[in-house]
Amino acid sequence: MARHTHEDAQKTRKAILDSALRLFSRRGYERTSLSDIAKYAGVTRGAIYWHFDDKRELILELCNRTDCEFLATDQLIAATKPEEDNPLKCLREWMLAHCEEKSIQYFRSSFFLLLCNIFRGMVDDDQLQKRFVELVEARRQIFLDIIKNCVRKGQLPKNVDVQAAAEYLMVFMNGYVSSLRAAFSSGLVNNFSLYVDLTLNQLKGITHELVSVHSSVRV
Amino acid sequence: MARHTHEDAQKTRKAILDSALRLFSRRGYERTSLSDIAKYAGVTRGAIYWHFDDKRELILELCNRTDCEFLATDQLIAATKPEEDNPLKCLREWMLAHCEEKSIQYFRSSFFLLLCNIFRGMVDDDQLQKRFVELVEARRQIFLDIIKNCVRKGQLPKNVDVQAAAEYLMVFMNGYVSSLRAAFSSGLVNNFSLYVDLTLNQLKGITHELVSVHSSVRV
């Protein structure tokens, strides 16, 4: 049955997106058919085509919908500002937020994995990938700006190699998120705050001197 | 037609597997058709069915074929043995091997991603998944055994929390591998040996005391 008010239509649209999210997450993009999505949403395939141009647009929409949650950048961006007196604390709190129940669920969701896969080329759609690369690059830049701010505020030594430090931070966070998805990560969450502090502490040791010494070792 | 020798048959089999690896890596499992594989290998679809039961068996075989390289466990297992006097050095060298050209290519390949996806359930095949979970769990155990060995040999302090240390190690390695797949990882490879040393050094600080303090903080 057709919905006849604008509100009804929005409900239908949402139902379709929700189904798509659920099913893409569960089975991946390719293995989910529009039939499945329609059935799950309680509409016909035609309804999907009323709201979206094609299957691809569905996932594009889902990406837009989850940008904010995915990045939760507000807190991070604050830490890049000159007016923030304690950027290290901001950073630390943002990191710690990653072991809140909600975040864990998100990172463990297959949808997050799906997004990663898009980025990494399992779902080859140029537009989607470009979008994703932008997001990741943006975050990298934010990390860099925070480290710089910490140096400026005296929370990290002047001789810290900011590029390498930001990189090390990303490795750690990527490692956490990626390990989170593994089966046996009960301890990980419990000890996460310790790992965060160790890692942040480590940053002090990533100095220009060390970096140049190590680089020279490698060809 | 030339008489088919056993050798010829093995060549065909290998060609099929090679094609499958290449194409699965490039486009993912679902998006690669048996036609594609056959064409790429220069055989007919029928030939695939002579050598393999179905598409699924192809990937199963590929997993078997790449186990060794993927884990490169020999070196690691050596580090778990009581007779090894310098387990930390073994571990360090195994870690450093991850930034050799060959390894990087492997980790950046979509096939590796594919394996990860199998493990994480995007490719839903029970047998495959079970296999993969075993592999990962096995490695975790190895890490643990090495850390223990290091403690035993006096390379790490007695009060190190071996579970947490092993976990931290995995987070780091997962983070490295996962970041490697991102677009901008040129710096990462250059600085990797530094990060390895920092991380190994860090392990000393992961003591029972710290772990219990932090755990008690979290609810």
Added chain:
Amino acid sequence: MARHTHEDAQKTRKAILDSALRLFSRRGYERTSLSDIAKYAGVTRGAIYWHFDDKRELILELCNRTDCEFLATDQLIAATKPEEDNPLKCLREWMLAHCEEKSIQYFRSSFFLLLCNIFRGMVDDDQLQKRFVELVEARRQIFLDIIKNCVRKGQLPKNVDVQAAAEYLMVFMNGYVSSLRAAFSSGLVNNFSLYVDLTLNQLKGITHELVSVHSSVRV
């Protein structure tokens, strides 16, 4: 919204028919969707369904709309009347009108082809076909009547076989119209008046005698 006046409605109706004509002509009946027509006319699909029962009715209407132009019968019918003293001249002028720019465009239009196709059964709609057969038969009769009139007025010899002459005339006109649609008809238009005169002149030679001789040759 402005109040809808009857005039507005007629405008919409016209816009729809115009779009339909243009698009049917350009791409044919099957390949033109109601969506296309609606978009081209700047209305919604629903609007089409307000004015017309279905897609079929659109083309039916178009046929009605183009009857007059298609046949341009006034001039021809005049030539059948006893009171017309120069039926041959009427006929000639009507024929020559076929190489006016407007006519040429019409005959070259795919819409004209579409009408032919309806007639010939490529578009299977009984009502449409019946209508079309009537039109063509009507014209045949007019040709016949003109030839008879010419004989009566002494513009053609008494012994002309009127049936055959009318037929020859139709062959010529069909040939002209059909060749017009071919790619290389620039010369055709230039020489058309010559061909018309030659053909009209030829009619004199289509005598009962010749017809019976030739018919007897064929089994």
Added chain:
Amino acid sequence: MARHTHEDAQKTRKAILDSALRLFSRRGYERTSLSDIAKYAGVTRGAIYWHFDDKRELILELCNRTDCEFLATDQLIAATKPEEDNPLKCLREWMLAHCEEKSIQYFRSSFFLLLCNIFRGMVDDDQLQKRFVELVEARRQIFLDIIKNCVRKGQLPKNVDVQAAAEYLMVFMNGYVSSLRAAFSSGLVNNFSLYVDLTLNQLKGITHELVSVHSSVRV
């Protein structure tokens, strides 16, 4: 059931093409689905895709298959040769062949109409159209060469405008074929030989002088 010898396969292929011809002819290209064709041929849709790339290739093949019959060019081409002493007779015989039972059936078949439609853009496929335009142009050239040959051999006066004469001939033939498809053409076939002779005779009158006079009349 799959066919297992090469011969069987050719039978299947032929069955598909035959069905396609029959159904395209009956209902047109767009209105005929591959399902219909498969059902009619007693195979599955998949079988069609084994033998042909897509629907479009089916019609392309059909065109190739009917080229010879359509053009029946052997006889015509003979008439263009210098060594042929009676080109006019050749031409005349070729024309007369158009009222043999077999030819009539072909021209009346909807498949022939379908070919015309392809040419005229109802089925818009660039490759198909290009092919068709070539065929038509080729025939036009043949007509021209024959007329020239007739002049050379003294069968037509020197002052005949060969271009215009060839054109007039095509108009006549097109008119015949096109009228043949009309419903009421019983007389046409009977009188065709007469019309042919009249028309051929007419060619003598299409002189350079007349052509230039008429052209000057028109703007």
Added chain:
DNA sequence: GATGAATGAGGATTCATTCAT
């Protein structure tokens, strides 16, 4: 061992049509 032929289920997409508003 390997091929060529064929199957049949399922996929994305289009589109005429309906109807509450």
Added chain:
DNA sequence: GATGAATGAATCCTCATTCAT
């Protein structure tokens, strides 16, 4: 009068799989 939303059947096409040869 006209719209926006939705339906559902049909269409072209892909692909894993089967099997006689």
